[in-house]
Amino acid sequence: MSLRSPLGTARGLGSAKSGTHHWWMQRLSAIALVPLSLWFVASLAGHVAAADHAAVVAWIGTPWVSIILVLFLASLFYHSQLGVQVVIEDYVHGEASKLVSLVLMKFAHLLLATAGIFAVLKIAFSQ
Amino acid sequence: MAMDTRGRPLSPHLQVYRPQLTSVLSILHRGTGVVLSLGTLGLVCWLLAAASGPQALASVQAFYGSWLGQLVLLGWSYALFYHLCNGIRHLFWDAGRALDIDEVYRSGWLMLGASVALTLCVWLIALI
Numbered sequence: 433m434s435l436r437s438p439l440g441t442a443r444g445l446g447s448a449k450s451g452t453h454h455w456w457m458q459r460l461s462a463i464a465l466v467p468l469s470l471w472f473v474a475s476l477a478g479h480v481a482a483a484d485h486a487a488v489v490a491w492i493g494t495p496w497v498s499i500i501l502v503l504f505l506a507s508l509f510y511h512s513q514l515g516v517q518v519v520i521e522d523y524v525h526g527e528a529s530k531l532v533s534l535v536l537m538k539f540a541h542l543l544l545a546t547a548g549i550f551a552v553l554k555i556a557f558s559q
Numbered sequence: 560m561a562m563d564t565r566g567r568p569l570s571p572h573l574q575v576y577r578p579q580l581t582s583v584l585s586i587l588h589r590g591t592g593v594v595l596s597l598g599t600l601g602l603v604c605w606l607l608a609a610a611s612g613p614q615a616l617a618s619v620q621a622f623y624g625s626w627l628g629q630l631v632l633l634g635w636s637y638a639l640f641y642h643l644c645n646g647i648r649h650l651f652w653d654a655g656r657a658l659d660i661d662e663v664y665r666s667g668w669l670m671l672g673a674s675v676a677l678t679l680c681v682w683l684i685a686l687i
Contacts, residue, residue: 459650459653462646462649462650463650465643465646466643466646466647469639469643470643473636473639473681474681474684476685477681477682477684477685478684478685481620481623481685482685484613485609485612485613485616485617486613488609488616489609492606492609508599509599512592512595512596512599515589515592515593515596516592516593516596519589519592519593544599544600544603547603547606547607548599548602548603548606548607550610551603551606551607551609551610552606552610554610555609555610
């Protein structure tokens with residue numbers, strides 16, 4: 433049973449707003465990123481980084497690799513923007529600057545995530 | 560941080576408090592996080608180059624193969640393993656485990672060792 437009043441709910445849940453959600457999503461994306469980033473770095477070091485274009489593209493385009501790569505990128509950019517959000521909130525003072533910084537940062541993350549996922553899918557569908 | 564926009568004075572803190580393993584590892588966790596975030600640019604560049612064609616990929620790989628590129632990759636990979644290992648340490652704390660000061664110090668040194676070891680492992684794999 434929630435102790436939150438209807439007005440509190442409408443106004444956005446108290447001083448930390450959706451803080452609990454942020455905290456949990458940060459942990460969830462972190463847990464996902466442990467195996468995903470280990471896999472990614474190991475693959476890169478093992479055979480991908482030094483490979484020629486055909487081999488790189490064949491690897492990225494392998495169906496299960498494409499799928500995991502997309503998940504890796506999504507988790508990575510999600511986790512990153514949650515973290516950088518906290519950094520901006522801590523060090524950027526003044527409501528206007530803070531808001532502008534946060535919005536630009538989140539849009540930049542969205543742009544990079546879209547570009548990365550697009551690249552993976554482009555390769556995957558051309559294989 | 561003396562960035563108070565209202566102009567009120569702040570007590571000295573960073574200037575007077577002696578750095579401890581706890582505080583140093585903590586700010587480095589934030590620092591490596593920011594470095595990793597910036598590094599995603601390099602990752603996306605590589606992916607887009609691969610999606611564009613052999614010449615694009617070759618130029619990007621030429622950069623990463625250069626001494627500057629290798630240095631950047633070394634820094635980024637260490638930041639990754641530091642942030643990953645310390646992140647796991649954080650997850651233990653979130654579960655309420657290992658919060659005593661001696662455990663924190665021990666896990667801190669363990670984490671530093673693990674991050675260095677993992678970085679070395681990966682680079683050895685890459686160079687063979």
